[in-house]
Amino acid sequence: MTSQQSEEQRDPYAQREAEKYDNPIPSREFISEVLETAQKPLRLFQIAKLVDVPEEDEERFEALSRRVKAMVRDGQLIRNRRGAFGLLQKMDLIKGRVLGHPDGFGFVVPEDGGKDLFLSEKEMHKVLHGDIIIASVVGEDRRGRREGMVVEIAEHANKQILGRLGFEDGLAWVRPNNTRITQDVFIPQDGLMDAKEEQIVLVEVIHQPSLRSGPIGKVVEVLGDYMAPGMEIDSAIHDHNIPNTWSEELLAELAEIPDEVTEADLEGRKDLRGLQLVTIDGADTKDFDDAVFAKRRKNGWRLVVAIADVSHYVKPGTDLDKEALKRGNSVYFPQRVVPMLPSKLSDGLCSLNPKVDRLCMVADLSITEDGKLDRSQFYQAVMNSKARLTYTQVHEMLTDKNSAYREEFAEQVPHVEALHELYKVLQKAREERGALEFDTTETRIVFDEERKIEAIVPVVRNDAHKLIEECMLMANVATARYLKWHKIPIVYRVHESPLEERLKNLRTFLADFGLVLGGGDEPTAHDYAEVSAKVAGEPYEHLVQTVLLRSMNQAVYTPDNKGHFGLNYEHYTHFTSPIRRYPDLLVHRAIRHAWLKQGVEGFMYDDAKMAELGSHCSDTERRADEATRDAVTFLKCEFLSHRLGEEYDAVITAATNFGLFVEIDPLYVEGLIHITELGEDYFHYDNARHCLKGERTGKVYRLGDRVRVQVAQVNLDERKVDLRFITDDSAQEEVSAEDGSPSSETPASEEQAEPKKRPKKRYYNKKKRGSRNSKGKS
Incomplete structure (x- = not known):
């Protein structure tokens, strides 16, 4: 042998x-x-x-x-x-991604899903946020956290860094816009291009950091002046590595797609051009994913949800498909969108614009009198939207019989009223099912002509928003059930039950109100809804609802069908937004495969591939959320920087061991009241009840309390607003049945320490110096 x-x-x-x-x-x-x-x-x-x-x-x-x-x-x-x-694993080593903290320390988030590893400031000198490293466990810090040491850097994440150029004593450096990167990048004189001080520049890192030397780079692009309109969005795009250019190969591929629907495209499709389908979206929406139609039947309802057939144009393996996967989703910034697909598709061929033929994938649903899904059909079709309606128009049509919109859209009024009648049935079924529905305030930024914030206004969700949401939920449930029955691998939208530790803390908190969360170790959304119902109308309703919300997990994409806790669905996926979400595009491909009866074995994806794609899409969704939050936070900080010394009423939104986060009422901007501002007392953070309590006075500050604050300082680089405490209207002498303060159960990787001035890390090596839509979030 x-x-x-x-x-x-x-x-x-x-x-x-x-x-x-x-x-x-x-x-x-x-x-x-x-x-x-x-x-x-x-x-x-x-x-x-x-x-x-x-x-x-x-x-x-x-x-x-x-x-x-x-x-x-x-x-x-x-x-x-x-x-x-x-x-x-035999050498007690851990591989993971570095998560930097603005205060200089960091964490290693293990790839195997284990507990995070703390990295001291000294260890963070060797790496940058996002790097993939091998670390060893060297013990525990004074707070009992596992502490690590960098053994090896497997992959550097920051080939380029965006930041603001500064000069000092003839030396130049760039301070990164990403607050998780706390080391300044040294720039030699021959690497400056023509950049000037205070400009935002893109730097190519030519020497990564080490224990003795900080990162060194050269300027490769000057984006513009600091504080220039729109710069906060450019910065967020670069900081979070969001793809925002189209390759020549992709554009060439796009040019081969016809500008209009052709006769060849209609082959094998059902003709729905005579059906009274309409789109209902926001006034500033440009990409219309979905159109709806409802009709009363003898024993229930027919609901037709027509979704743009993106999968007809974006084929697997093409440059369009590869780029859509890389992006994962569209990213919506204030007044700007980074789309998942080029505008020819997102605003054109794939958008269900009014009065033009469009290809669509249809969920044709039969719904019972009590709002339950009875039967479903899926098929590819061609449609012609009869009207482009806005939420405001539909709401006015439904609430004002004298509305001019009822005359303008007279042909659509009966169908809109039918949709509203169906919505009431679905809403009642939702309540009986025990699905969670919390009243949260979304805001919209209004800009002036110079693109500076003029006002921050709340977005009011009316029945038109909720009507569309219920139709989309029903379509998503029907899709998940249909593909589950066909045994075709897909990515489900999974929202798992709360973790044991969060449940324990939640129950401790609720006990102070005399409330009990049912369900034992595995409570359902119905158990949560019962608690929410018991506090309805109480002064602490918002407080309890916020704690309930923060105790839950984040939804993810995965081929493991574990249901959706918050919506209380056994099967749930995303089907309704393939223009702006890649998981929906995958689901459309699965529907077509099932509809053509090609068999499970012939499908192009297996569970392992779907798991990989689901993980990637969950990551890009988080990336988009973080990028939009960064941009919006900067804009709000810049807005407040012109209001130093002004006083406002505010409400406490979170308590921490270093102070209180509050939201300024008329502005919807969050800031920090440092613990030293609370008075002459020692205040202690109660982890179980999430509140700050004075040792001598017994005063308690908790979420929901009203306070009066003054804008003391705004740090635009760190996106922080410091507030001065003036008066409190509702602090209690002790924790009573109405006391407690919620705080999200923040994982160690997001753990906060007492804020301090962001360190300027400049290291010398000889002469070199270095140093956030209502249709798709469920």
Whole structure:
């Protein structure tokens, strides 16, 4: 028996390797197994001997060497100082992504989902936010957190950094806009281009940081002056690595798509052009994903939800598809959108514009008298929207019989009223199902001609918003049920039950109000809804609702159908927005595959691929949320920077161990009242009840309390608003049945310490110095 035959018998993946390579080498799994069995790190020649790759076979030995190095690069192995290779888990090492904190310390978020590892400021000198590193556990810090040390950097995340250029004593540096990167980037004189002080520049990092030296870079682009209109959005796009340009290959591919729907496109489609389908969206919406129609039947309702057929134009493997996947979703900034698809598709061919033919994927649903889904049909069709309606128009049509809109859209009025009647039925079913519905205030920024904030106004959700939302929810549920029955892999929109620790803290908090959350270790949304109903109309209603909301998990995309806790659905996915969400596009492909009866085996994605795509889309969704939040926060801080010294009424939105976060009532801007502003007392943070309590006075500050504040300081670089405490209207002497203050159960990776001035980290090496839509969030 030859050594290669012996290897094939021992290597469980030898056949796979033989199919991929003419001269196969041992698989990664086999190499890991050999190291596991050896129970110690091994040098390359030792590994080669154990996997039957003789050094004399130079070609295979070199290939094995490359594979082992690739396993080190990917974090499967680590090479020690003696040149031996070992398994990470055997060497108490952790691979993960660095999450920087504005105060200089950071965390390692493990790839295996384990508990975060704390990195001190000293360790953070070696890395930048976003880097993939190998870290070792060196003990616990004074707060009981696992503390780590950087062993190796597997991947640098910041090839380019955006920031503001500064000069001092003839030396230049760039302070990153991303507050999680606290090290300034040193810029040599020959790397300045023509950039001037205080300009926002894009820097290419030519030397990554180390313990003794900060990052060094060169200016590659000057974006404009600091505080220039729109700069906050450009900064957010760069800081969060949001793709925002189209490649030449993609544009060439796009040019081959006809500008209008063709006769060939209609083949095999049902003709719905005579149906009274309409779109209902915001006044400033340009991309119309969905159109709706409802009709009363003898024993229920027919609801037709027609969704733009993006999958007809965006085929798997094309440049359009690859770019859409990379983006994951459209990103909506104030007055600007970074779309997932080029405007020819997002605002044109795929947008269900009025009075033009459009291709669509249809969920044709039968709904019972009591608002439950009875039957569903899915098919591809062609439609012609009869009207483009806004939420405001529809609401006025429904509430004002003398509205001019009833005359302007006279043909659509009966169908709008039918939709509203169906909405009432669906809303009642929602309440009986126990789905959660919290009253949260969304805001809209109104700009003046110079693109400075003129006002921040609340967005009022009326029955028109809710009508569309219920129609979309029903379509999403029907889609998930349909594809579950066909056993086709998809990404579900999963909202898991709250974690045990959060439930424990929630119950402790509710006990102060005499409230009990039912359901034992696995409460349902119905149990949450019962608590919410009991506090309806009480002064502390908003307080309790906020704590309930913050105890829950974030929804994600995954092929594991674990249901949607908040909506109380067993099956739920996203189907209704393929123009702006890649998961919906994947679901459309699955529907077409099922509709054409091509069988599960023939589908282009399996569960493993869907898991990978779902994880990526969850990440891009979070990326979009963080980017929009950064831009909006900057705009609000800039707005307040012109109001220093002004006084406002405010409401406490969170209590922490270093102070109170409050929202200024008329402005919807959040700021911090530092704990030292609360008076001559020692205030202690009650973790169980999430409130601050005075040791001597017994005063308690909790979420929902009314206070009077003065704008003391605004730090635009750090996007922080410091407020001066003036008076409190409702602080209590002790924690009573109406006391407590909620705070999200923040993971260690987002843990906050007492704010301090952002450190200017400039390190010297000889002469070099371095130093946030109502249709789709469920």
